[in-house]
Structure formats: C-alpha cells, structure tokens
Amino acid sequence: MEPILETDNLWKIYHIGKVDSPALRGVSLQIMPGEFVAIMGPSGCGKSTLLHVLGGLAQATRGSVLLDGNDLSNMQDAERTQIRRCKVGFVFQRFNLLPTLDVRGNIRLAQHIYGNEFDPHRFEMTTNVLGLSHRLHHRPSELSGGEQQRVAIARAIINEPKILLADEPTGNLDTANSDAVLALLRQLHRDLGQTIMMITHNPEAAAYAGRVIHMRDGLIVDGIPA
Amino acid sequence: MMLELISRNILHRPIRTFITVVAVAVEVIMVLVVVGLTHGLVTDSAKRVEGIGADVMVQPPSASVFMAFSGAPMPIKLAGKLQELKHVRYVAPVLLQFSSSGRLDIVYGIDPQSFALVSGGFVFHEGHDLQNPDDILVDDWYAKARNLHAGNSMSILEHDFHVAGVVEHGKGARLFVQLKTLQELSGAQDKASVFFIKCDHPDDATAVTDEIQQMLPRYVVRSLKDYMSLMTSSNLPGLQIFINVMISLAVCIGFMVIFLSMYTTILERTREIGVLKSLGASKAYIVRVVLGETTLLCTVGAAVGAVASFVITHVLVHAFPTLVILIQPEWVFRAILIAIVGGLMGAAYPAWLASRRDPIESLAYE
Ligand SMILES: Nc1ncnc2c1ncn2[C@@H]1O[C@H](COP(=O)(O)OP(=O)(O)O)[C@@H](O)[C@H]1O
Numbered sequence: 001m002e003p004i005l006e007t008d009n010l011w012k013i014y015h016i017g018k019v020d021s022p023a024l025r026g027v028s029l030q031i032m033p034g035e036f037v038a039i040m041g042p043s044g045c046g047k048s049t050l051l052h053v054l055g056g057l058a059q060a061t062r063g064s065v066l067l068d069g070n071d072l073s074n075m076q077d078a079e080r081t082q083i084r085r086c087k088v089g090f091v092f093q094r095f096n097l098l099p100t101l102d103v104r105g106n107i108r109l110a111q112h113i114y115g116n117e118f119d120p121h122r123f124e125m126t127t128n129v130l131g132l133s134h135r136l137h138h139r140p141s142e143l144s145g146g147e148q149q150r151v152a153i154a155r156a157i158i159n160e161p162k163i164l165l166a167d168e169p170t171g172n173l174d175t176a177n178s179d180a181v182l183a184l185l186r187q188l189h190r191d192l193g194q195t196i197m198m199i200t201h202n203p204e205a206a207a208y209a210g211r212v213i214h215m216r217d218g219l220i221v222d223g224i225p226a
Numbered sequence: 227m228m229l230e231l232i233s234r235n236i237l238h239r240p241i242r243t244f245i246t247v248v249a250v251a252v253e254v255i256m257v258l259v260v261v262g263l264t265h266g267l268v269t270d271s272a273k274r275v276e277g278i279g280a281d282v283m284v285q286p287p288s289a290s291v292f293m294a295f296s297g298a299p300m301p302i303k304l305a306g307k308l309q310e311l312k313h314v315r316y317v318a319p320v321l322l323q324f325s326s327s328g329r330l331d332i333v334y335g336i337d338p339q340s341f342a343l344v345s346g347g348f349v350f351h352e353g354h355d356l357q358n359p360d361d362i363l364v365d366d367w368y369a370k371a372r373n374l375h376a377g378n379s380m381s382i383l384e385h386d387f388h389v390a391g392v393v394e395h396g397k398g399a400r401l402f403v404q405l406k407t408l409q410e411l412s413g414a415q416d417k418a419s420v421f422f423i424k425c426d427h428p429d430d431a432t433a434v435t436d437e438i439q440q441m442l443p444r445y446v447v448r449s450l451k452d453y454m455s456l457m458t459s460s461n462l463p464g465l466q467i468f469i470n471v472m473i474s475l476a477v478c479i480g481f482m483v484i485f486l487s488m489y490t491t492i493l494e495r496t497r498e499i500g501v502l503k504s505l506g507a508s509k510a511y512i513v514r515v516v517l518g519e520t521t522l523l524c525t526v527g528a529a530v531g532a533v534a535s536f537v538i539t540h541v542l543v544h545a546f547p548t549l550v551i552l553i554q555p556e557w558v559f560r561a562i563l564i565a566i567v568g569g570l571m572g573a574a575y576p577a578w579l580a581s582r583r584d585p586i587e588s589l590a591y592e
C-alpha cells in the first residue's frame with residue numbers, strides 16, 4: 001500500500017528580518033491510509049508548521065511533501081489550494097467557524113467551496129455522526145466549545161478528505177468536551193476509516209491514536225517510519 | 227450559498243451597510259437629478275420655442291442654439307425684407323433679454339401684432355394683451371410661482387411693470403414686454419435678437435430657409451425642425467462639462483465609500499478569509515465573495531437612489547412650479563450601471579488584497 005502522506009528531508013525556514021529561523025529541520029515521515037497518528041512535542045518545536053506544510057497552507061523551504069501522490073513542494077499557491085480543497089480537512093484549536101453563519105451554513109460553505117452541490121445524504125450522515133442534527137440553526141456563539149469543535153470537524157470531513165489534520169483540537173476544551181471530541185475522532189477513524197493526524201500536548205489524547213510521533217526542535221525524535 | 231454568506235456579512239454590520247447604501251443612493255440621486263435638471267431645462271426651453279409655432283428662425287451671425295446667449299442683435303428693418311420673400315406669411319421680431327433678479331429669467335420683447343400672427347395668439351388666463359409701454363405678460367407657471375395676478379405690479383430689469391395679463395405657458399418665454407420698451411431698457415434701439423417666420427405652409431420651411439440663407443449668408447437660419455434637433459444639452463459645451471463634472475464627482479464619492487467600506491470589511495474579516503482559504507477557497511472565490519457583496523450593496527443603494535430621485539423630483543417640482551426636471555428611463559439604467567461599475571472598481575483593490583492574504587497569518591490574526 002502507498003502512503004497517503006510522505007515527506008522527505010522537509011525544511012521550513014522562517015526569515016525574520018535578516019535572521020533565518022528554521023522551524024522544520026529535515027522531517028521525514030510516512031502516514032499510511034487509515035492511520036490515526038498523534039504528534040507530540042514541546043511548544044515551538046514546529047508541530048503546527050509541519051501540519052501547515054503537510055496540508056498545503058504553507059510552502060516548504062526544502063524537501064518534498066507527497067500528498068496522495070502529489071508533490072506539494074513543487075506547486076504554486078493555486079495548485080496547493082486545489083489539493084487542499086480536495087484532499088485535506090483542517091481542524092484548529094480555535095474552532096474557526098464563521099460567526100455570521102449558522103451550523104448548517106458553516107458546513108454547507110465547505111461543500112460550496114469544494115464545488116459540490118448540496119448533498120443532503122452526506123450532510124445528514126455527517127451531522128448525525130457528530131450529533132449536530134438538533135443544532136443546525138444555531139450560530140457558533142450559541143454553542144458550547146465542544147459543540148463548536150464538532151461543527152468544525154463536520155466541516156472538515158464533509159467533503160471526504162484523504163486526511164484530517166487537527167492542530168490541538170482539544171486545546172480549548174474542558175475534560176468532558178475533550179473526551180467527547182477525541183471519542184468522535186476515534187469513531188471517525190474506526191468506523192469510516194478516516195486518516196487522521198492530530199497535534200496534542202496531552203498524553204491522554206495521544207493515547208487515542210494508533211501511533212505517536214515525537215518532535216523536538218524541528219525534528220522527529222522517534223516514530224521514524226519503520 | 228454564496229448569497230447566504232454575502233447577505234449574512236451585510237446584515238452583520240447594519241450601520242456600515244446603511245451608510246454604504248445611502249452613499250451609493252446619493253451618488254445615483256446626484257446623477258439623475260443633475261441630468262434630469264439639465265435635460266428638463268433644455269427640453270423645456272426647446273418646447274417653448276417650438277410652442278411659438280414658427281416654421282423658420284433667423285438669428286444673427288455666430289448665434290448659439292441657445293438663443294439667450296446670442297451675440298449682437300440684428301437691425302429690425304430686416305423684418306421688412308424677410309416679409310417680401312415668397313412663401314413667407316408673417317415675420318415676428320423678438321428681442322431677448324436676461325433678467326437676473328432673483329433667478330435667471332428670459333424676457334421676450336415682442337410686437338404684439340406680429341407675434342400674435344406668427345404664434346396664433348396667447349391664451350389668456352387673466353387680463354389682456356400688452357397695450358401700454360409698461361405692460362408685462364407673465365405665463366401661468368410664473369404667476370403661480372410668484373403669486374401674481376393681472377393688475378399687480380412687478381419689477382424686473384430695474385423697471386416697474388404692470389401685469390397686464392396671465393397667459394398660458396409654452397410660447398417662447400415666461401415674460402413678455404413691448405419690443406420698444408425692451409429696446410430702450412437694454413439700449414438696443416431698432417434691434418431684434420431673432421426673427422420668427424411663419425410660412426404659407428409648413429412644407430415651405432426648407433425653401434424659405436435656403437432663400438434667406440442666400441440673402442443673408444452670414445446669418446444663422448434654421449427651420450424649427452433643425453432647431454429642435456439641435457437643442458440638446460450636449461450642444462451647449464458648458465452644460466455638458468457641468469454634467470460630466472457632476473457625474474464624475476458622484477462616481478468619486480461612490481468609489482471612495484465602497485473602497486473604504488470594503489477595505490475595512492476585509493480587515494475586520496481577516497480571520498474569516500483565512501478560514502475560507504484553509505477550506506481550499508481559491509483567490510477567485512475570495513474575489514467573488516468581496517465583489518458579490520459590493521454588487522449587492524450597490525444594487526440596493528442604486529435602487530434606493532433611483533426611487534428617491536423620483537420622490538425628490540416630485541417634491542422639487544411641487545415646491546418650484548417653473549422647475550422642469552425630466553428623468554429619462556435610459557438615464558435611470560445608466561446611473562445604476564455607473565454606481566455598480568464604480569463600486570466594483572472601488573472594491574477591486576480590497577478584493578485583490580483579500581485574495582492574496584497569507585492563510586496562516588490570517589488565521590493567527592486577532
Ligand atoms: N509565521 C512565522 N514567522 C516566523 N516564525 C514562526 C512563524 N510561525 C512559527 N514560527 C516559529 O517557528 C517555530 C515553530 O512554531 P510552531 O510550528 O507554531 O510550533 P508548535 O506548533 O510546535 O508550538 C517557533 O519557534 C515559532 O516561533
């Protein structure tokens with residue numbers, strides 16, 4: 001089986017004034033389809049940067065990123081945007097829902113950007129799985145943090161992405177809501193075969209994953225592909 | 227979905243939306259009322275000249291289409307020569323004078339007999355024709371606007387006149403005095419600004435025009451039909467410039483308001499733009515969101531402005547009966563189009579700016 005995601009000696013260097021600050025210093029990893037991987041590491045070690053480069057939100061400085069066979073590192077912004085649209089779903093710590101749209105609108109927006117006509121079956125299935133059916137006409141401001149993050153997850157998977165990239169999805173949630181969101185991610189992984197890559201600080205959260213990758217100073221310090 | 231996103235955004239900031247819509251409406255009102263006023267002015271004065279009922283007009287060399295701006299008047303004895311020509315039935319000499327008391331009015335100095343022959347005579351609402359040197363006739367609109375009646379006195383051209391009669395509007399000017407009186411008042415003894423000629427038959431107009439032109443090569447001789455077709459605001463250079471300046475100003479206002487409105491909007495929504503990008507929205511998609519919102523704002527504003535223009539026109543015409551404002555349907559469409567295109571141009575830079583935002587920086591924006 002081909003990896004869904006593969007990087008080779010991936011570098012990301014931020015230029016701050018005249019100083020070069022490397023956030024990724026040669027990351028090589030492989031994620032297989034259907035895996036649930038957690039990424040752990042101290043603050044500032046490059047976890048978010050890695051996720052952004054893997055999802056095509058940022059351009060790598062050096063090295064390659066193969067996402068479902070497409071090399072993102074050689075791509076222009078427009079091409080990366082298209083790959084992101086078709087193959088990646090993002091979930092952020094801060095939910096990032098559009099405040100003016102209700103739950104339904106937020107999820108449908110993702111379908112619209114994807115270019116799909118409204119697919120009622122997929123919509124219903126997704127909102128059912130995430131327990132949002134009774135919340136469709138609420139604005140984000142009327143929802144709890146746990147509910148908002150469930151909407152964000154629904155929005156991320158509505159177009160059946162090849163991989164779900166989650167950056168500390170439980171970082172803003174209390175324990176009960178964290179557990180609910182993590183249980184949901186595990187359910188998506190187990191029942192729908194969703195490939196998931198999740199950044200977390202919390203070892204209990206990491207325990208939901210099938211594999212944990214540890215990072216430090218822009219490098220993977222274990223979990224190097226076998 | 228796009229419409230839902232856009233309308234939600236618009237409803238999210240009602241005051242901003244309100245101000246923007248009002249600004250676009252004001253833009254459209256400015257265009258429609260200015261164009262309507264000038265068009266009304268020109269059409270009204272053309273109609274009134276047409277209403278005299280002459281077939282041909284003779285004006286001095288280098289005379290403007292707009293008679294009030296004509297240069298040195300012609301000797302009145304030309305009237306006799308014109309009268310002798312074949313197919314010419316009647317000749318009415320008229321001296322024109324501007325009166326700027328209060329507001330601009332044109333006074334016709336007429337010889338009551340010849341003017342009545344050419345025009346078929348006034349329809350009197352009150353009073354009688356010019357008899358004494360100090361008599362003046364006013365038309366019904368002027369009388370209504372100034373609350374004048376036969377028997378009143380009024381002062382114009384620094385002279386006290388006695389209102390002899392109130393006549394139906396539509397025969398050249400709104401004010402008529404004796405030719406002799408006006409000649410004396412304006413120091414133009416034995417002069418006329420224009421000769422109105424009635425032919426034996428309207429079909430003779432072309433022949434008569436050619437004949438007079440041969441006799442008086444340097445004079446401006448026109449059939450009334452030609453005159454009417456020349457009476458457009460674009461034939462008066464100053465007026466056209468005025469219209470263009472006013473339209474440009476209106477477009478500038480619309481442009482700047484939309485620019486600022488959309489610029490602040492995309493700043494305020496930096497994070498949301500980042501979210502759209504993280505969902506895979508292309509640059510074109512972001513541009514469509516911004517321009518779609520602009521189009522909606524401008525369309526609503528333009529529609530409000532168009533309706534308001536008619537209301538304002540109605541109110542103005544009621545308040546000032548001599549005012550003629552003609553809003554042409556094609557200008558309604560033009561004004562709406564101008565507002566929308568101007569708005570889209572104003573939104574172009576903000577839209578471009580939004581589309582090329584870095585998604586990660588946008589998502590980190592507080
Ligand atoms: N946009 C940026 N510009 C400059 N430096 C950045 C930027 N984003 C992140 N960094 C730096 O890169 C390093 C890795 O950051 P990040 O990937 O956010 O770490 P983590 O998510 O593991 O906390 C940090 O030193 C951070 O300061």
Ligand SMILES: [Mg+2]
Nearest residue numbers: 047048049167
């Ligand atoms: Mg981070």
